Amino acid sequence: MKSAVIVFPGSNCDRDAAVAITRVTGHAPRMIWHRDADLPDLDLIVVPGGFSYGDYLRSGAMAAHSPIMAAVKAKADKGVRVLGICNGFQVLTEAGLLPGALMRNQSLSFICRDVLLRVETSNSDFTSGYNAGQVVRIPVAHHDGCFFADEATLDRLEDEDRVAFRYCDAQGNPADAANPNGSRRNIAGILNPGRNVLGMMPHPERLADPLLGGTDGAPMFRALAAALS
Amino acid sequence: MSEPAITPEIVAEHGLSPDEYDRVLSIMGRAPNITELGIFSVMWSEHCSYKSSKKWLKTLPTKAPWVICGPGENAGVVDIGDGQAAIFKMESHNHPSFIEPYQGAATGVGGILRDVFTMGARPVANLNALRFGAPDHPKTRHLVAGVVAGIGGYGNCVGVPTVGGEVEFHPSYNGNILVNAMTIGIADTDKIFYSEASGVGNPVVYVGSKTGRDGIHGATMASAEFSEDSEEKRPTVQVGDPFTEKLLIEACLELMATDAIVAIQDMGAAGLTSSSFEMASKGGLGVEIDLDRVPVRETGMTPYEIMLSESQERMLMVLEPGKEDVAKAVFDKWELDFSIIGRLTDTGRMVLTMGGKTVADLPIDPLAQAAPEYDRPWTPGKKLPEIAAAEVPERPWGEALLTLVGGPQGSSRRWVWEQYDHMVMGDTVGRPGGDAALVRIHGTKKGLAATSDVTPRYVVADAHQGGRQAVAEAWRNLTAVGATPLAITDNMNFGNPERPAIMGQFVEAIKGMGEACIALDFPVVSGNVSLYNETNGEAILPTPTIGAIGLMPDVEQSVGIGFAAPGQALLLIGPEGSWLGQSWYLAQVANRAEGAPPPVDLAAERRNGDFVRGLIRVGKVSACHDLSDGGLLVAVAEMAMASGIGADVSAQGPHLHAALFGEDQGRYVLAADEAEAAGILAAAAAAGVPARRLGTTGGDALSVNGKDAVKVADLTAAHQGWFPAFMG
């Protein structure tokens, strides 16, 4: 699997993503500085977490308009897998690769903790390592993770099986109390129509090492490597 | 542009006494101009010169075979093997945080990060020790919310995990909160950078953000007693830009990987003045700076303003000749300002020019050497009586326990640390909520344990014992996760040192700390002093915060506080509980903040701790927690809540409340497989360590001597509930 992690000024989970991918798949991704306008031949592009450009104005807004994102968009159009984690998800929505917007958490506070997610679909290269309906534990760490889209968009996401993860309780119910940020319909991650772009607020790369407290994030990278090798 | 004349009022406004001003005149051989006066003022402020504290700080032990660099540089450096060093320091941002909690706390984090990466270390962990006024004081909630958001806002954005700290409430902090921030970084031992300038003619380079009129006089503000009219001084608050700091970290580390840098120093308190002054002074050189070349973000800035500005996210470097282009390319890549503002000279003077004219010209060494140093009068604290357990009324233990774990002091700080990204960088093995946080050293199996501790109510009751206890507790917290304690940084927060009783607290606390450092092989490698923490004559509790780190050779061997399983043997290491003076129980259950605090037997502390660490390292222990605030039962309850598993414990002694809630020092609770218990007790007997079987884990409740069970779920609800309810 040929993968790359995009590094923006202010990215801070770029190394974490590279470490997790290397650890789980044995393939080390290339680190690509945002000013490199050309992307090499790739199977997977990761847009990592962090605070690109300080997350000033709106999270992800300035990174979304940087030249490298045009190249990422072009790759995505050709079917290259693109994974946006946390700030990466915000960048992908701002860049128009995914619908909706990520707004300030309902609590208005930054929140860092493990949450439970129900895997909504195993029909993608990102989620085929899980079973639909499975409950996994993955951390969130964000200030702006409240997923918003209008009702029509939300309906379409559901009709097209493009909701990848929902915040849920231990029984797998997408309960209000299990929603850490006020996301519409408890949505934690979504796919594009081609199912080759996934954006999610939780950080699978943070729980892919037993010493860090769990490995529920690992199946995502394993499945990607299997599909893309 | 006409400059103000130097009147006695202006001298006084600059915090210089008439005596000190006479010294200025004799050093200069003439009256200083306003810029020169400003430079004297900040260089001789308490904050920069440590004039009240230096005499006593010098008495602290600072050496050990593993200490690479002790106090005197931007941060302390200790060897952690394999060619790596840990670099760390703690610093206060008390006054700014009271005036503007978000920005004050945020810029405190920014400042301490710079102290650490200035030396070549990548920051890997932040801690924060916070002290607020009474929960019901009208300002407290606002301050808690702002400070926590500010620490998170800065640390989260720069991408350094905030892994530990402390939060306490006490009315003495009503008008003067404490915000002590600590950063730990990792560097290669052959790539450590110092601030001593060398090489006459070498370029002096300014990098980072532009200079504005921020925080002019911040350093003098931090050295003057607080009064209600300091609201007037508001514009001195600085705004932090964590995004720029993140770029500055990356750019500095990238440049440090080359051989372009001779010396480097962050611009902290007193900005360009103290950074340029200290670099030149350490190297015994002079410096020439052209102020027209300093990047500014406002028009019409005077030399005085440029020299005294405390704009954040700036650094000063001396480069190897000919490396200017290499360095500039790195800072261009990270889109940061870069400007060659001057050069080193052999004159021993600081010469500033602007618009082609000399605007200041002062001798460096005489100024540094003549910095005032005081032996302030001090009086020892009064010894308080020991409180006999028999005279403290006894309440049902279950009720007392719920009060303690569900109250302002004992409740979980989850509300706080969940606002901090404590996992970024992917190496947080021990998250907040345990004794010490544990951060793996990237790419290795080693880890650094980190904690911050002090018990101010003990220090105010007996500063000498309190000083010993603060160091001992930090040592114990590191030990409890299995780490070998290495060294400490201290943040001495006290009231007005011109009052002999306050100075006495300072002196006695230092003596106690020093004794503990020696007994525990735990040297002081960096620190910070914050005096004049008073409002309208009311001093804070003396608060010598101890930040400490320890080394874990293999993070897989570490243990947490949660019970691993039901059916485990519980053991008490150390003496039985007996001491209720200054305890949580006495204060919160009996409503009496009285008596002498528990004494610290340093030999026993060391023996018991070494024994516990040894057991953890050989895998005989499945959970461990040190005993501190609230004593035995609070510790066991915390272990139960961390795992959701109950326990039954046996308590002995004439007074059940003293046995359960006494705060005797040097103690731990261990959980171990049943099969290990007898062996551990035998080993303890052989090592002369007091130890006994305490009980067994299991069930969903806590009971004492098989009676009066309290459900773990009820404890947890109280423990987790207080903080969110308080903050609304």
Added chain:
Amino acid sequence: MKAKVHVTLKPGVLDPQGKAVHHALESLGFAGIGGVRQGKYIELDVAETDPAKAKVQVEEMCKKLLANTVIENFAIDLEG
């Protein structure tokens, strides 16, 4: 010219910040507050001196960056 840009949430988009401010004002004892919405206010100096052209330019800026038109509206005032 100076351009003053207001970026506000579209009607129907939840505004947790506005809601929190509303709530906080009430708990401070302010009565009779019907609703609170919070937006952004951005001031820019642009070199363009022709108002029509400046307007087009700032509109471009809003669409490209200053506002997220999925959730936000913007309004532009030009001065001087």
Added chain:
Amino acid sequence: MKAKVHVTLKPGVLDPQGKAVHHALESLGFAGIGGVRQGKYIELDVAETDPAKAKVQVEEMCKKLLANTVIENFAIDLEG
């Protein structure tokens, strides 16, 4: 009445947001931008119908909550 409140950073206070927006606009190719400052814009409905009284009330709100007067200024417009 409707109150429109602008909260802006005091002159001289660092505005990291404005600085970053300025920079981003430039890298998007917008030329001739002199400076960018970002503030907050808050709309409130107040029950008070007397403009003078409403003004006093909203001023109170600004001082107590809406603006951080250590680093920010505020301006109030009342309508209808």
